[in-house]
Amino acid sequence: MRIKDHPILDFPQGKKVTFYFEDQVLEGYEGEPIAAALHDAGIRVLRESQVLHRPRGFFCAIGNCSSCLMVVDGVPNVRVCVEKLRAGMTVRRQKGKGDLFASN
Amino acid sequence: MRQTNVLVIGGGPAGLSAATAAAQCGARVILVDSSSRLGGQLIKQTHKFFGSREQRAGTRGIEIARLLQEEAEAARVEILPETAALGLYSDGVVTLEKNERLIKLKPERLVVATGASEKTLAFANNDLPGIYGAGAVQTLMNVHGVRPGQRAVMVGAGNIGLIVSYQLCQAGVEVAAVVEAAPSIGGYAVHASKIRRLGIPILTSYSIKAAHGGETLEGVTVWQLNEKWQGIPGTEQVLAADILCLAVGLTPLTELLWQAGCQMEYIPELGGHVPWYDENQQTSVPGIYVAGDAAAVEEASSAMVTGKLAGLASAHSLGLCPDFPVLGEKVRQELTQLRAGPTGEKIRKGLGKLRARSRPGAM
Numbered sequence: 274m275r276i277k278d279h280p281i282l283d284f285p286q287g288k289k290v291t292f293y294f295e296d297q298v299l300e301g302y303e304g305e306p307i308a309a310a311l312h313d314a315g316i317r318v319l320r321e322s323q324v325l326h327r328p329r330g331f332f333c334a335i336g337n338c339s340s341c342l343m344v345v346d347g348v349p350n351v352r353v354c355v356e357k358l359r360a361g362m363t364v365r366r367q368k369g370k371g372d373l374f375a376s377n
Numbered sequence: 378m379r380q381t382n383v384l385v386i387g388g389g390p391a392g393l394s395a396a397t398a399a400a401q402c403g404a405r406v407i408l409v410d411s412s413s414r415l416g417g418q419l420i421k422q423t424h425k426f427f428g429s430r431e432q433r434a435g436t437r438g439i440e441i442a443r444l445l446q447e448e449a450e451a452a453r454v455e456i457l458p459e460t461a462a463l464g465l466y467s468d469g470v471v472t473l474e475k476n477e478r479l480i481k482l483k484p485e486r487l488v489v490a491t492g493a494s495e496k497t498l499a500f501a502n503n504d505l506p507g508i509y510g511a512g513a514v515q516t517l518m519n520v521h522g523v524r525p526g527q528r529a530v531m532v533g534a535g536n537i538g539l540i541v542s543y544q545l546c547q548a549g550v551e552v553a554a555v556v557e558a559a560p561s562i563g564g565y566a567v568h569a570s571k572i573r574r575l576g577i578p579i580l581t582s583y584s585i586k587a588a589h590g591g592e593t594l595e596g597v598t599v600w601q602l603n604e605k606w607q608g609i610p611g612t613e614q615v616l617a618a619d620i621l622c623l624a625v626g627l628t629p630l631t632e633l634l635w636q637a638g639c640q641m642e643y644i645p646e647l648g649g650h651v652p653w654y655d656e657n658q659q660t661s662v663p664g665i666y667v668a669g670d671a672a673a674v675e676e677a678s679s680a681m682v683t684g685k686l687a688g689l690a691s692a693h694s695l696g697l698c699p700d701f702p703v704l705g706e707k708v709r710q711e712l713t714q715l716r717a718g719p720t721g722e723k724i725r726k727g728l729g730k731l732r733a734r735s736r737p738g739a740m
Contacts, residue, residue, distance in 0.1 A: 274524040276548050282438070292703045309521040317506040317593045328592050330506025334513035335418075336411065337494040337630070354513075355412065363571030 275313055290360035301338050307353035307364055308334070308341055319343050319353060323369035347375065381407045381455075383691050384471060386462045386633065389417020390677045391669025391684035392490035393445040398688030399474030399488075400452035401498045402698040403714035407482070408449065408475055414520075416442025416448075417492055418512060419677060421519040423547075424540055427565075429674035431711060432678035439519075441677070462491075465637040469664075486664050486691040488636055490684060493627035493648060494672035498532065507594025511541040511624035518548045526619035529596050531555045534579055536676075541622060546575055546711055553616045555579045556599050558606060565720075585621070586613060589650035594619055601672040634671070637662055642734050646727025648674030653734055657690035657705060658683055666691050673731075675716075682712050 276284065287303040294316060301310025308319070308331050318328040319341050330339035336355035345351040346363050349371025353364070385396040388410030396408040414420055415508040422438020433441050449456060460475040462530045471487065473480040493511030497503065507526065509517075511533065514525050524570035529550050533541045542552050555572060560582050572579060586598040586608055601612035616724050628649040635641060639652040640661035659666050666687040669680035686708045693701035716724050 274526075276518060276522045276524050277625070278549075279522075281549050282439075282519060282522070286522075305521055309517060309523045312517065312523050312525065319506070322504070329504060329505055330508055330593070331509070332513060333495055333510050334516040339512075357413075 274315075290358065292358060292360065292362040293362060294364045295366065295374050301358045303359060304360050306334075307343070307345065307351075307356050307358050307362070309351070311364070318366065320367040321369065326368075342371065344371055348374060349375075378470070379480065379482045381405050381482065382695055383407075383486045383488065383688070384409070384482060385488045385490060385621070385688075386459070386471075386612050387490035387492055387669070387671070388412075388415040388418065388446075388456070389669060389680065390419055390441070390445060390492060391492075391671075391680040391687075392417070392488065394681045395488040395490060395668050395688035395691075396454040397445070397449045397452045398519030398685045399486075400449070400454045400691040402689065404691035404695060404697055406452075406454045407457060407484070408454050409457045409462055411459070415446045416457060419445075421515045422677070423519055423544060425506070426678060429714070432681060432715070436564040440679065445681070452737065462633060464663075465633050467638065470721065481736060485695060486686070488666045488667065488668055488687045488691060489671055490667070490669045490687075491630040491671045491673050493629050495623065496625055496626045496628055498585065498625050500585045502590070503588060505588050505590050505594045506592070507590065508588060508621045508623065511537050511622040514620065514622050515541050516560060518544060524548050524550060525553065526554055526620045529620035529622055530599070530618045531615050531622045531624060532585055532668075533557060533592040533626075534559075534562040534564055534569065534581070535626075536564040536568060537623030538622070539572055539623060539716060542577060543568070543571050543575075545620075545622075546577075550620065552577045553618055554599070555586065556583045557581045558584045558602055568613060579628050582646050584608065588676045588729050589615075594621055599623055627670060627689060629671045629674060634660065634665070634667065637665055639665060642731055644727045644730050645733065647672075648721045651731065653731060653736075656709065658687040661706060664694070673724060673727060679710045679715050679724075682708060683714060686712070
């Protein structure tokens, strides 16, 4: 859900790009945080907690709290609230701590 | 290894002001910030600031961020965005990460202006996606142009809670209610009036009992609190909401100061653990200064002034800024004025406690 008419702000958007979330193909703007593009697509569950397997979303949006860790292009523990979107990225929900040694 | 006179960590209102002040005194200054856009949390502040001309009253936060950056650039501060400070070592070396490369830097003076992070609140299901810090929602809406959901409940009627509620409306989100545990509204009357005029109820002496939902937030149960801040059974109300914003205060980001061995004190009025510092913002470790929310959670206007003070003091300690005895006093008076009146009571109490703690090395 993008904000279209705002009384004070306007939002110059970058280039529209395609990326992959789980098995879906999504669109977002290049350079915006991955979490913003996911939110626009209505995706708010970003990972699963380690012990109780509970769904987690983002909390702080500025890279402080680590609530939004996802697996991006095979790399776990990426803070998607600050990681910039690029064309062709593969974004997956992270389960628990994520596996540093998984090939993807 | 790179060297510089002054390194400033953090490019928000405090850090930018510190860097500009030190550079204007003739110091060689490097400023690092972990994000790509400077200004800290000012970049999402669409409201106009209060206060006096020195603190840019009447100007929107986003505009202040731009002005502060321009001033730093004009003063020839070397700005390194997307650069995270990783550690402060006992030999004075600071490690930084930029583009996945490690940079080692040895500054003669250091100003830590790392800001603060949002606090959370304990209630059932408080980890459901859809529950955010109020500042996070502000970032998503005002910086990235994405609407966080359809219907929100705000916890906290301090200035942040009130302002973000208004901004949610501006972004086309319905605000069901503002819930405040205290018996009265903490924020300025002007902000509260704007919310009330929109027909949004402000429920004082109310808190969150529980959040509900499957995979994401669907609603919250609020209940009234008694004079002991305990929930009163039978007063529960269920509000449908897919957004719950927590505006329940901030706590200083002080990891680097702990690592540097600064004497730390727990002062709830200042936001939690803060470093001990003197009247010129210098911590117990000589040469390390602190400014802004990392020193005490306050307004952006005070952050600019504590930053300026730290910048001038650090330059003075390097033999620059000969006018510091006069200039420093003027800046300290500016701070006293900002903290005057009933809104500054908490910060005055906190700073009083901090100053009363034994001075490092005086034990």
